[in-house]
Amino acid sequence: MMKLSNMVKGLSGDAIAQELIQHWEHDESSLLFWRASSNFVYAFEHKQIRYFLRFSSDQEHSIGQITAELEYMEYLLSHNYPCVAPIRSVHGRYVETLAHDGGTYFAVVFQAAAGAALDEDITEMQCEDWGRSLATLHQLAMSYQPIQVARWSWQDILQNIDTVLQAHPDEKEAVEELRILTAQLHSLPISSNNFGLIHYDFQLDNLFYQENRRLFTVIDFDDAFYSWYVQDLVTALHDFLDDNMNLDHSQVKSFLQGYRLVRPLSDEDMRALPYLQRFMKLYQFSKLLWSLEGSDVADAPEWLEDLKIKLVRARDRLRQGF
Incomplete structure (x- = not known):
């Protein structure tokens, strides 16, 4: 989640998107706002094929981390893993940079994914395919070596959480949770079999299913x-x-079954799940704190207040869990 103040600036009149799209071949008047979260995303078309323009400010993402992301995707594609492909600009670059109103923005373009989006009504067979897809990704990650820049690590994220919490000294429960989790995570074993580059957002809204191929x-x-x-x-x-990490849900069982068809899950792996769930919640809490900083924007658009209310409620729910 980006800072709301940056979101207002980045969406103002679609001016930044309109400048950035000029770096890629596109059909005139096809650019359409899609969503904004940790990035701005716009859909567009070129020769009746759909693409997505994604951009963010240098406050949210560094060009090094974006480059590392694209290198990993190229590695996966070279090993026939089904992920979307980045598209080079008319200048032959994957990443284009724009200086605009005192800010710097980095943009990339991807071709739209094949397949259909699924929701929580996903079948057990589809859940098995979902788990198998994630395990295949992890299997490939075991052999991956970055070329230029490595993606950041869980230690970097803990440091980032600490930096955010230092700006919010009243969040004492979150500070204590960070202390506990830091000690616990440092005690977890690390090996080439259980540790590597993860997706971290392998949820259904980031997956598109081709039923005829079960892919x-x-x-x-x-x-x-x-x-x-x-x-x-x-x-x-x-x-x-749920918060008790109950694995008896039928979809969860099918997912784990599919995962185990490709990779084993040890008892040690399963014992780590509750701590990693707590890490996920603390990380999300810190991102919400950061996003809401400086969100009292002058002449703000109408949608901003509704979004602020939604984020404040999410922040407060997470706070109650510490």
Whole structure:
């Protein structure tokens, strides 16, 4: 989630998107706002094919981390893993940069994913395919070596959480949760089998299913970082799991069954799940705190207040869990 003040600036009149899209071939008047979260996303067309323009400010993402993300996706594509492909600009670059109104923005374009979006009514067979897709991703991650820049790690995220909490000294429960989790995560074993580059947002809204092939195409690798592979299970299954990490849900069982068809899950892996669930919640809490900083924007658009209310409620729900 980006800072709301940056969101207002980035969406103002679609001016930034209109400048950035000039770096890629596109059909005139086809640019359409899609969503804004940790990035701005616009859909557009070129020769009746749909693409997505994604951009963010240098306050949210560094060009090094974006480059590392795209390198990983190229590696996956070279090994026939079904993820969306980045598209080079007319200048032959994957990343284009724009200086606008005192800010710097980095943009990339991806071709639209093949397949259909699924929701929580996903069948058990589809859940098995979902788990198998994630395990295949982890299997490939085991052999991946970055070329230029590595994605950040769980230690970097803990440091980032600490920095955010230092700006919010009243969040004493969150500070204590950070202390407990830092000690607990440092005690977890790390090996080439259980640790590597994870997607971190392998939820259904980032997957598109081709039923005739029983195949998921994956998007949005911009949250990827180095952690335990089972962290991906926690975030993927978030909508199906309660705070007690009850794994008896039928969809959860089918997902785990599909995952185990490709990769084993040890008892040690499963014991780590509750701590990684707590890490996920603390990380999300810190992102919400950061997003809401400076959100009292002069002449703000009408949608901003509704979004602020939604984020404040989410922040407060997470706070109650510490």
